[in-house]
Amino acid sequence: MSRRWVALPPCSPPPAGVSATRAKIETNSSNGWGSAPGRSFTSGLARLGPRRLARMSNKDLVIRIGGEAGEGVLSTGQLLAQAAARGGYKVITYFSPPAEIKGGFSFFQMRLSPHVLYTEGDSVDILVAFNQEAFDRSIKDLRPDGLVVFDSSVFNPPEEPERRQVGIPFSQIARTELKFELGKNVVAVGAISRLFGLPTEHTTRLLRERFERKGPEVLQKNFDALNAGSSYVDKNLPQRSDFSLEAGPPRPSDIVVSGNHMIGLGALAAGVRFFAGYPITPASDIMEFLADNLPKVGGTTIQAEDELSAIGMVLGASYAGKKAMTSTSGPGLSLMIEMLGLGAMAELPAVVVDAQRAGPSTGMPTRHEQGDLYLAAFGAHGDVPRIVLAPTSVEDCFYQTVNAFNLAERFQMPVILMQDTVLAVRTENVPKPDLSTLTIERRLLYQPNAEEKYRRYDL
Known part of the structure; x- marks a missing residue:
């Protein structure tokens, strides 16, 4: 039997912006800041040339927060991203965790704009460094005319004429003034949001939603940290107009979500009722999300002992009549190849999410690569038909997951949905999916008293 590649229709009309995402690659243009205190603006122009004039009229801003894993890098970035999205900004983020089990350098990068964004930007406008290592490992990515904000109670970087920098004692303010050492990240949120002009009301409301259940004392400490x-x-920094960024119109229907979580939402919308998986970076968020939410709709999530067991459970659940899926990365997909052949041979619908990471072999769990395509499309014993899909954006993760389940049900076979580390961990504000536009394929089930004969394999 020869292999055939067939163009298949989508599950529903693509959401607004998805087609543009496929066609357009946008880069972050050069930004310029004003002159630094005590420095001649004219001499700065002479050193940097016309680059300093290319500020794009404050159309976008790239902010990177770096530090030790566990000291609030991720929580600082998430708070800022969600508050900015509520304030009318379009947000795209990228998080780079360390490979170490504990500690190690990590950073959270976000790009803000009143307009639609497609990438996280080429270089950094504002670098927020919590420690010396964060500064050393990120300073090369800062624009020549960018701004460094550093924790002056921890370290003091050398001054350079090509950049502006300001020290803010985040740790000292939290530990000494507020007696609330855990509030350092909220102090940073207050400072950074003030730099680009985010109204306090959005961060205040977000803090209330997150900490009100912990009692008035904890909530007030976070308010004090934000205000500090x-x-x-x-x-x-009374003169900071260089850093201000105009917000777009409010988008009340937007949600701030990652690619992994959008896949989980798409699976729920498609009717998944069974998930089995084994933890593996960067796919684990999908299993964790469904572990919280599948039981709410009568479904089941199982953490298997390995990827072989996970795909076996998924095929068993599919054989029993349930929509089933698993998620993994390259090493796990390698282990599933034989069972995927069984699924195709037995004509069992299933969805396998492959969140690609750097290889070969175990590779680098927290680094990005798109190297699994040949394995996903052709990795099989014999001539095994295979459907492989790949979303193009965080929003598209939802619709392509629904599409994957529909194709699995229509053609009675496993479908592989390929994403990658960047798309898996990226958070972005996207329109809330409109479930009324979806078309869901329902599996033909045997009805003992039905007039028509049961023809499950009839296309």
Whole structure:
């Protein structure tokens, strides 16, 4: 039997912006800041040339927050991203965790704009460094005319004429002034949001939603930390118009979500009722999300002992009549190849999400690569038909997951949905999916008293 590649229709009309995402690659243009305190603006132009004039009229801003894993890098970025999205900004983020089990350098990068974005940008406008290592490993990515904000209670980087920098004692403010050491990240949120002009109401409301259940004392400490950060910027950086960024119109229907979580939402919308998987970076978020939410709709999530067991459970659940899926990365997909052949031979619908990471072999779990295509399309014993899909954006993760389940049901075979590390961990504000536009394929089930004969394999 020869292999045939067939163009198949989508599950529903593509969401707004998805087609543009496929066609357009946008880069972050050069930004310029004003002159630094005590420095001649004219001499700065002479050193940097016309680059300093290319600020794009404050159309976008790239902010990177770097530090030790566990000291609030991720929580600082997530708070800022969600608050900015509520404030009318379009947001695209990228998180780079360390490979170490504990500690190690990590950073959270976000790009803000009042307009639609397609990438996280080419270089950094504002670098927020919590420690020396974060500065050393990220300074090469800062624009020649960018801004460094550093924790002056931890370290002091050398000054350079090509950049502006300001020290804010995040740790000291939290530990000494507020007696709330865990509030350092909220101090940073207050300072950074003040830099680009995010109204305090959005961060205040977000803090209330997150911490009100912990009691009024904890909530007030976080409010104090937020105000301390913004007040420090007001006092020490009164001239900051260079960093301000105009917000777009409010988008009340937007949700801030990652690619992994969008896949989980798409699976729920498609009717998944069984998930089995084994933890593996960067796919584990999908299993964790469904572990929380599948039981709410009468479904089951099982953490298997390995990937072989996971795909076996998925095929067993499919054989019993349930829509089933698993998620993994390259090493796990390699282990599933034989069972995927069984699924195709037995004509069992299933969805396998492959969140690709750097290889070969075990590779680098926290680094990006798109190297699994040949394995996904052709990795089989014999001539095994295979459907392989790949979403193009966080929003598209939802619709392609629904599409994957529909194709699995229509053609009675496993479908592989390929994404990658960047798309898996990226958070973005996207329109809430409109479930009324979806078409869901339902499996033909045997009805003992039905007039028509049961023809499950009839296309």
